[in-house]
Amino acid sequence: xxxLPEVETVRLGLEPAMVGARIDKVELRRPDIRFPFPPRFRxxxxxxxxxKLGRRAKYLLFHLDSGETLIAHLGMSGSFRIEDAxxxxxxxxRSKDPKHDHVLFHxxxxxxxxxxxxxxxxxxxxxxxGGLDAHPRLKDLGAEPLAADFDAHLLAKLFQGSRAPLKSxxxxxxxxxGLGNIYxxxxxxxxxxxxxxxxxxLSDARGRPTRAATAVAEAIRNVLEEAIExxxxxxxxxxQTNGELGYFQHVFKVYDREGQPCLRERCRGVVARxxxxxxxxxxxxxxxx
DNA sequence: AACACCCCCTGTCGGC
DNA sequence: TGCCGACAGGGGGTGT
Numbered sequence: 386x387x388x389l390p391e392v393e394t395v396r397l398g399l400e401p402a403m404v405g406a407r408i409d410k411v412e413l414r415r416p417d418i419r420f421p422f423p424p425r426f427r428x429x430x431x432x433x434x435x436x437k438l439g440r441r442a443k444y445l446l447f448h449l450d451s452g453e454t455l456i457a458h459l460g461m462s463g464s465f466r467i468e469d470a471x472x473x474x475x476x477x478x479r480s481k482d483p484k485h486d487h488v489l490f491h492x493x494x495x496x497x498x499x500x501x502x503x504x505x506x507x508x509x510x511x512x513x514x515g516g517l518d519a520h521p522r523l524k525d526l527g528a529e530p531l532a533a534d535f536d537a538h539l540l541a542k543l544f545q546g547s548r549a550p551l552k553s554x555x556x557x558x559x560x561x562x563g564l565g566n567i568y569x570x571x572x573x574x575x576x577x578x579x580x581x582x583x584x585x586x587l588s589d590a591r592g593r594p595t596r597a598a599t600a601v602a603e604a605i606r607n608v609l610e611e612a613i614e615x616x617x618x619x620x621x622x623x624x625q626t627n628g629e630l631g632y633f634q635h636v637f638k639v640y641d642r643e644g645q646p647c648l649r650e651r652c653r654g655v656v657a658r659x660x661x662x663x664x665x666x667x668x669x670x671x672x673x674x
Numbered sequence: 675a676a677c678a679c680c681c682c683c684t685g686t687c688g689g690c
Numbered sequence: 691t692g693c694c695g696a697c698a699g700g701g702g703g704t705g706t
Binding site: 419460461462485502503504505506547548549553662663 | 676677678679680682683684685
């Protein structure tokens with residue numbers, strides 16, 4: 386379940402294996418995942434060195450020495466794994482079922498990096514020099530929640546006058562980019578705010594941040610940083626690049642806890658589930674208002 | 675502009 | 691045991 390912390394965990398896992406390495410060979414096991422691979426995909430990658438591994442929201446950015454950048458999105462079920470080219474080495478559970486291994490990068494350092502994505506909601510694209518910010522998938526992305534300027538003032542500006550529910554507003558990647566269903570639920574729980582409340586409550590009439598905005602800004606930053614620190618969370622099958630499960634799932638306070646007791650100190654509430662814009666929302670109606 | 679709704683695809687889980 | 695529907699981390703497109 387790749388939201389920002391999981392993508393960042395993947396980036397950190399791939400970085401030591403990939404940065405500085407040359408891509409000797411690319412194996413494409415199918416012509417498309419969510420979208421077709423771009424023209425001459427293999428040729429544009431083979432022989433290139435990876436000079437830097439970046440991230441924008443939930444997108445991984447592999448910067449190449451050709452000046453082009455490989456953009457990768459994990460969708461719902463995408464993952465990367467790193468293996469030694471020596472047969473058998475680091476051969477963990479998932480690789481026993483190669484059905485959904487769609488792209489393999491053979492590197493000059495002897496490693497093979499494999500992109501696996503059962504649901505194929507992920508995608509890859511290549512973009513030329515200077516075209517990154519104009520890429521259709523990146524150009525409308527909003528604020529990076531871990532950037533230095535992400536604070537209550539920014540939230541107040543973004544949501545002034547918004548009548549959208551907080552849950553939907555925080556999921557809107559054009560406003561804030563990188564939060565997904567889990568971390569929005571968790572952040573609102575930490576902030577003690579109901580997901581049903583209008584996003585405009587983060588701003589006063591003059592566009593200045595309310596106390597709620599301060600709480601939300603801090604909750605978002607804290608929950609993301611803690612999740613990254615823990616190596617990303619795991620639902621069902623998400624794994625880190627070394628095949629290990631993330632740990633953050635063990636500290637979800639509301640997500641996927643419908644009917645279970647609220648974990649806030651002294652709160653007697655029970656976690657409720659509702660649906661907002663087609664996605665499950667989990668919250669405690671007693672301590673989130 | 676801002677919703678709601680459906681779709682993409684595969685796997686898993688609970689109920690019968 | 692098997693079948694069937696509901697649902698899952700994301701996000702794009704369409705229609706109101």
